[in-house]
Amino acid sequence: MSSNSDLNIDYVANLAxxxxxxxxxxKFARQLGDILQYVEKLKxxxxxxVEPMAHASPVYNVWEADAARAGLPVExxxxxxxxxxxxxxxxxxxxx
Amino acid sequence: MSSAHLFSSVQELAAALAGGRLSSxxxxxxxxxxxxxxxGRVRACNSFDEPGxxxxxxxxxxxxxxxxxxxPLDGIPVGLKDVIAVQGQPLTxxxxxxxxxxxxxxxxxxxxxxxxxxxxLGRLNxxxxxxxxxxxxSAFGPTANPWDLTRVPGxxxxxxxxxxxxxxxxxxxxxxxxxxxxxxxxxxxxxxxxPTYGLVSRYGLAAYASSLDQIGPMGRSVADVALLxxxxxxxxxxxxxxxxxxxxxxxxxLAVRRGPWRLGVPREFFGAGLDPEVGAAVQSAIxxxxxxxxxxxxxxxxxxxxxxxxxxxxxxxxxxxxxLARYDGxxxxxRSAAAKDAVDLYFQSRAEGFGEEVKRRIILGTHVLSSxxxxxxxxxxxKVRALIRQEFVRVFxxxxxxxxxxxPTAAFRLGEKSADPLAMYLTDIYTIxxxxxxxxxxxxPCGFTSAGLPVGLQIIGQPFQEAGxxxxxxxxxxxxxxxxxxxxx
Numbered sequence: 001m002s003s004n005s006d007l008n009i010d011y012v013a014n015l016a017x018x019x020x021x022x023x024x025x026x027k028f029a030r031q032l033g034d035i036l037q038y039v040e041k042l043k044x045x046x047x048x049x050v051e052p053m054a055h056a057s058p059v060y061n062v063w064e065a066d067a068a069r070a071g072l073p074v075e076x077x078x079x080x081x082x083x084x085x086x087x088x089x090x091x092x093x094x095x096x
Numbered sequence: 097m098s099s100a101h102l103f104s105s106v107q108e109l110a111a112a113l114a115g116g117r118l119s120s121x122x123x124x125x126x127x128x129x130x131x132x133x134x135x136g137r138v139r140a141c142n143s144f145d146e147p148g149x150x151x152x153x154x155x156x157x158x159x160x161x162x163x164x165x166x167x168p169l170d171g172i173p174v175g176l177k178d179v180i181a182v183q184g185q186p187l188t189x190x191x192x193x194x195x196x197x198x199x200x201x202x203x204x205x206x207x208x209x210x211x212x213x214x215x216x217l218g219r220l221n222x223x224x225x226x227x228x229x230x231x232x233x234s235a236f237g238p239t240a241n242p243w244d245l246t247r248v249p250g251x252x253x254x255x256x257x258x259x260x261x262x263x264x265x266x267x268x269x270x271x272x273x274x275x276x277x278x279x280x281x282x283x284x285x286x287x288x289x290x291p292t293y294g295l296v297s298r299y300g301l302a303a304y305a306s307s308l309d310q311i312g313p314m315g316r317s318v319a320d321v322a323l324l325x326x327x328x329x330x331x332x333x334x335x336x337x338x339x340x341x342x343x344x345x346x347x348x349x350l351a352v353r354r355g356p357w358r359l360g361v362p363r364e365f366f367g368a369g370l371d372p373e374v375g376a377a378v379q380s381a382i383x384x385x386x387x388x389x390x391x392x393x394x395x396x397x398x399x400x401x402x403x404x405x406x407x408x409x410x411x412x413x414x415x416x417x418x419x420l421a422r423y424d425g426x427x428x429x430x431r432s433a434a435a436k437d438a439v440d441l442y443f444q445s446r447a448e449g450f451g452e453e454v455k456r457r458i459i460l461g462t463h464v465l466s467s468x469x470x471x472x473x474x475x476x477x478x479k480v481r482a483l484i485r486q487e488f489v490r491v492f493x494x495x496x497x498x499x500x501x502x503x504p505t506a507a508f509r510l511g512e513k514s515a516d517p518l519a520m521y522l523t524d525i526y527t528i529x530x531x532x533x534x535x536x537x538x539x540x541p542c543g544f545t546s547a548g549l550p551v552g553l554q555i556i557g558q559p560f561q562e563a564g565x566x567x568x569x570x571x572x573x574x575x576x577x578x579x580x581x582x583x584x585x
Contacts, residue, residue, distance in 0.1 A: 006469070009459065011466075012463045012466065016417060016446075016458050016462040017421075017439075017446060018446045018450070018458060018459070019443040019446070019447035020447070024452075024455065028456055031517050031518075032456065034517075034518050035517065035518055036460075038405075038406060039410055039477075041403065041406055042403060042407065042476055042477060042480055045480050045483065047479035047480060052475055052478030052479050052481075052482065053478050053482035053485060054478060055306075055307035056294075056485065056532075056533060056534020057294045057337055057339060059336075059337065062336040072200055079198065080196075080197050080198065080427075081427060081428060082425065082426075082429075082431035089427055092435065092437055092441055093437075094438040
């Protein structure tokens with residue numbers, strides 16, 4: 001497992017699309033360093049040949065009938081949109 | 097309705113409703129009056145819809161008058177943790193991100209409660225997006241513990257636990273990812289049950305860590321919790337992780353399951369860090385079961401005790417970083433007015449909308465999933481998770497249920513742990529492994545500290561053995577008077 005100094009907070013914040021202040025970066029780097037140091041202990045466990053466990057249910061593929069059913073009306077679906085016009089969500093321009 | 101009925105059991109309330117001695121409108125008004133009288137100090141509710149609740153209550157009374165009452169929950173108010181969708185009601189997750197969000201549809205559990213005639217009253221406070229153990233991470237301010245207003249109610253379902261303990265509502269639904277129903281139930285002196293992973297639909301639950309989250313019932317007695325569990329359990333085609341399990345009449349099962357049981361006591365759950373008064377209360381509960389003819393076996397869960405928290409904070413934060421990617425300021429939720437362009441809209445909306453603990457977990461989860469770290473952190477955690485589950489399977493070969501403290505301490509002071517995330521995470525040491533293994537577990541009151549703070553006994557069961565789990569808890573509850581004590585507010 002990697003050492004806590006490997007946490008590049010600028011890189012990770014960019015991946016997470018999260019703007020952090022300088023104070024937040026300093027604080028999180030320190031706190032997450034402590035937490036990453038704590039989880040280092042998992043290196044002590046022998047996991048040779050162990051299948052990873054994604055969840056606790058004994059289910060694998062769940063299929064649903066391919067049948068049309070009513071969804072939300074457009075007005076309802078857009079009720080929480082921050083900005084809308086003509087049944088569409090308004091966003092800043094994405095192409096020049 | 098006099099205030100003496102504020103702490104009545106649901107069974108008593110249902111009998112009074114059925115016998116015409118009480119109307120749902122009177123009961124709902126009594127809850128609203130109690131909410132108004134104590135909320136200034138407890139702060140359990142993010143919002144409540146008074147006209148909507150009274151309209152539901154009038155419908156319930158009309159059904160009953162016409163001979164069409166729907167069962168024991170008809171006319172009974174139930175509060176929901178503010179992460180469960182009810183059509184037309186706010187759903188904030190106690191986050192600025194969703195401060196103005198109104199649910200366009202019902203969660204399956206909400207639809208089931210409506211079908212049972214329950215009055216959906218109150219959106220209950222939590223740690224933002226269910227991330228926390230004290231309800232101090234709410235963007236709308238912390239909830240106070242009704243037993244001592246200077247202390248936390250636990251979390252993340254702290255509003256639900258406090259509202260039920262304070263007599264504001266007879267029942268509530270919480271959600272539990274690493275202990276978020278059981279730990280606040282313990283700290284507030286009520287009963288809270290985390291069902292087996294897959295027993296209750298999560299359709300309409302705001303997702304935190306999807307391989308761990310479960311919705312579960314909270315109430316002032318085992319029988320009340322059994323009744324509410326029966327109303328929400330069962331397969332739902334809209335949640336592909338919900339299982340086709342048989343849902344028994346949990347209340348009826350309580351009457352026929354009397355033990356004695358083989359009860360395991362994991363020795364590692366009584367080690368360093370356990371408050372002596374909490375340990376003594378739990379030991380005396382264990383002695384009670386022994387006196388009733390139960391076989392008490394010391395068992396060992398070394399991996400669960402040593403590694404569960406580390407596994408949890410890798411898996412839960414990884415899943416959270418993925419689940420919370422949906423909050424991008426585009427389709428719903430907070431949108432920044434300061435963004436320079438389309439991409440900056442994500443960065444600024446998330447920076448303004450999320451609180452500190454949520455940001456911390458998103459950063460950690462993103463890191464452990466990122467290229468070069470995935471195998472070392474996330475994949476390794478999933479493998480240790482498998483070993484922890486196997487450890488429980490082995491122990492359950494010789495035990496019907498396990499007994500432990502729910503939380504290592506009684507309620508701590510507001511602010512006591514908020515500066516040290518790792519110290520806060522360690523408060524979930526006895527509850528987290530249960531979520532990793534997908535097991536059902538509950539917390540039932542088992543005494544008070546010398547300072548008058550409630551202590552919870554955790555009882556852990558095998559998958560889909562909720563009926564047995566409730567029976568073990570009821571045997572203890574019936575022989576003790578803890579549930580007759582209430583906070584003086």
